[in-house]
Amino acid sequence: MTRKENRISEKTIERLSVYRRYLKDLNKKGKDRVYSHELSQIVSGTAAQVRRDLMEVGCNGCSSKGYEISLLIKEISKVLDCSKKENIALIGVGNLGRALLGYFSGARDNYDIVAAFDNDPAKYNRIICGRRCYSMEQLPNMIDELKISTAILAVPAESAEKEAQNLIDKGIKAILNFAPRHITTGSGVFIETLDMTSALEKAIYFSRKNT
Amino acid sequence: MTRKENRISEKTIERLSVYRRYLKDLNKKGKDRVYSHELSQIVSGTAAQVRRDLMEVGCNGCSSKGYEISLLIKEISKVLDCSKKENIALIGVGNLGRALLGYFSGARDNYDIVAAFDNDPAKYNRIICGRRCYSMEQLPNMIDELKISTAILAVPAESAEKEAQNLIDKGIKAILNFAPRHITTGSGVFIETLDMTSALEKAIYFSRKNT
DNA sequence: ATCACGCTGTGCAATATTTCACAACTCAAG
């Protein structure tokens, strides 16, 4: 029994999130069982890959009848979710930040953007999309008070590294970064950068290269 | 000499885009040469990987002096860019769409969101972030007229598949999709889905699992 | 009861991607 636990890969975690969202949809539509080949279509993979992913959450499938949807949702959630609702902080309430705030605050079961932060005094104490915008000075207190461990970073590229380091210093454990900057971290903090520009340039490239 | 050309991988294309952005920054700062190990830091890879990526664009490095930045930018651009400026369409001018429009229209060298489309009549003909919003009926004409081959899709999840198919039917060759839906396509159309929700859920998951 | 069918779980093969490691090269200093 080494220290190296059964670690689920990043790719699998992403797919589990996608499966769950789809399963919740199916559930609402009244469906109660699903086959691996149905799930495979929504992630453009194979049925085998789906079954492998689902094995990671403690394999519930039954031959010939597929997987029970509500059970699957429960098992995936047991892996993805914390026991209590997760509090998220948004840093940078600009054009993108506001859209994210409107999208992610409230309405989700397992997490919620509970506070927004900006360094523009004009925004302090304003309520934006139902959430109050605080000054950066209030960040440490709020992190402690609300037990925030994950942050969304939507500040300009120039400030991204500085603010990321700031977040890490204050105890944040994961950052979803929208600034087009790679963020280096020695610590065990998880950083996911969603780089829309490179995604768009990739799309443009393949618009010419495919078929 | 088979039909199977020297195809550059998706991952490499993404990194080339990131390198180029960084190189342009360095260039502005007056730097004129760069080593592979410097570039490796901004993509959290190894120097060897960077050198491999750069070989794909026609290896320009010189031992002991590294790569010449302006040449590298030129060579990467030769791979990533089309000869003329690429015209992009935005479908869905909601909260996210407006942010994207503000961010991606104008100011870029090699591409530009030139037109926005929505199915909400209240938005028709309004100028948003400097770009006119058209009705969906005008899409085919604009695609032909402006030779648009890449589109950004920012419509609600329920409409995403339908509108994607619509785009494909009208001749679009690549789609950057922000709706949390997988889009299936038999044809050779390139589809990149940026799923912010699964990215956030991944971050939340690893906020607990790291270290 | 039996059989055929279709699905799951999984060992193993196949790919894809990354890293290692080193020969070859450049340059500056002595």
Add this chain to the structure above:
DNA sequence: CTTGAGTTGTGAAATATTGCACAGCGTGAT
């Protein structure tokens, strides 16, 4: 000129990820 430090280009190894294929099982039809 020679040496040494430092870098590139790249074959080969190492990993990571995916796909194949089949045994085994549950189900419904006969």
